[in-house]
Amino acid sequence: MNNKVILGIDPGTNILGYGVIRIDAKGPHYMDMGVFDLRKIKDPFEKLANIYAGVDEILETVKPDELAVESPFYGKNAQVILKLGRAQGAAITAAAIRGIPVSEYAPRKAKIAICGNGAASKEQVAMMIQKTLNINLDPKYLDATDALAIALCHHYQMTNPLASVSSGTDWKSFINSNPDRIKK
Secondary structure: OOOEEEEEEEOOOOEEEEEEEEEEOOEEEEEEEEEEEOOOOOOHHHHHHHHHHHHHHHHHHHOOOEEEEEOOOOOOOHHHHHHHHHHHHHHHHHHHHOOOOEEEEOHHHHHHHHHOOOOOOHHHHHHHHHHHHOOOOOHHHHHHHHHHHHHHHHHHHHHOOOOOOOOOOOHHHHHHHOHHHOOO
16 A cells, blocks of 8 residues: 555634544554634634635645545534535635545544444544554644544545445444345
């Protein structure tokens, strides 16, 4: 397997997390992580410009082969989803302009890939990231840890030949997809 660098993004208009991993024949390795703290910027469009510029700078520095970004999750507040989508769009645009392939993953999918549980807490994800990448993480960087999880999720998705075979991730989905395998 050739070396590959994956940049993961956990988009946000207040805090945006990023994480970079390198993949080689021995598996994934930690490269970098951090957050953009945008809370002091009041103008929402200035925030988007900062996200674009910041992600573009990371792209220039680490030269990733691929970008993996977390998709906005469904919530009760449509304004939150809109803001997250805009932040995601600013990051994706930076990669698209550079010709870097982009993949999108739901938060639940990343949690399943990392912890085996789609309802895992940020702290549980951080613990598994620490073990997988053999690093110590500062709890104040949970958004960056989520970005590392997105990057790892992408790596697992690209290297697991069974990842796209089954769309279900629970027993009910398995039973519905395989009724002939159930003995009564």
